[in-house]
Amino acid sequence: MRDPVTDTPHPARRLRPAAWLAALALALTGCGAHVGTGPAGTDARPAPDDRPVTLTNCGTRTTYPHTPRRVVTNDVGITEIMFALGLTDRMAGYVMPDDKGELSKVPWKAAYGKVPWLSKKAITKEIALDAKADLVFAGWNYGFGEGDGLTPAALKKLGVDAYVLTESCHNGTDSAARGVMPPLEALYADLTNLGKLFHVEDRAQALIRTYRKQVADAAAHAPAHRPTVFLYDSGQDKPMTAGEYAAAHDIITKAGGDNVMKDLKDSWTTVGWETVVARDPDVIVVNNYGDTTAAQKKAFLESYAPLANVSAVKHHRIYVMDYAELVESPRNPTAIADLARYLRGVHTG
Incomplete structure (x- = not known):
């Protein structure tokens, strides 16, 4: 699925200001409705907005002072969450081994071609700093780990924010156990949070509605x-x-x-x-x-x-x-x- 928001001049731009704004609003509404598991806008241009955003992530309330502009992601699923939200232009790169499947046939092939593949080894603080990252999106055992010193707290000391994949959140008193909510709800929680952080909430909610319908349709035929x-x-x-x-x-x-x-x-x-x-x-x-x-x-x-x-x-x-x-x-x-x-x-x- 291709994102209808492109850099191609839109006929509505020839309209008078009031009519143009109405047409633009209608176009964006249609954009939000046309989503799926494919790349729901690999070239989205979120409106600039540097208001602080406070999110609850893995049970911790974190305030992000501005909209991230240079995100480094770790692993394929995390990277594709950003792609699905149309946030390639907010990414400095991704880290991922080359053993996670054939990427040339996935819906986000074009996005993979635009965003730098920073490393095929483990993500490190050095990789994030070299990329001038202002946010690292990874998970516990999906990049973050106390053993190698790459944690949200360690990144914060370097002036880099972090977001933790909800599937990977530590639970209870056993720091080795992970998971705090049903897995699909974790996906929806991350889409909701990231939609707020990057000011693409309409796109995030449209994806969630589409995914819920796909899942419900499959369950109905179980x-x-x-x-x-x-x-x-x-x-x-x-x-x-x-x-x-x-x-x-x-x-x-x-x-x-x-x-x-x-x-x-x-x-x-x-x-x-x-x-x-x-x-x-x-x-x-x-x-x-x-x-x-x-x-x-x-x-x-x-x-x-x-x-x-x-x-x-x-x-x-x-x-x-x-x-x-x-x-x-x-x-x-x-x-x-x-x-x-x-x-x-x-x-x-």
């Missing part, structure tokens, strides 16, 4: 019998999987599946293979990213002796999804619809 699903991210000794607060949990649930690890009060975490065997999932969803290919992950699952009698393996029900579909991102609603179609074809029992 299979009567909910197949049980295990999300396999990576790992052979201990598998990494998705708990209640990972985006993958909402994707599985809204698509008509039953996440066998829904009792884990965390986002992304590890479990034992014995737990997977005991819960005997009907379907295994493979997260496609990293040095180990999806085909290699699938081959491991099918050859790992302890899983031989697990229903998903025995009946060859292994479904591959891209990383950017399974972490908080604008791709989540379409991913739900695609998985729902697959699950409707799964017959168990």
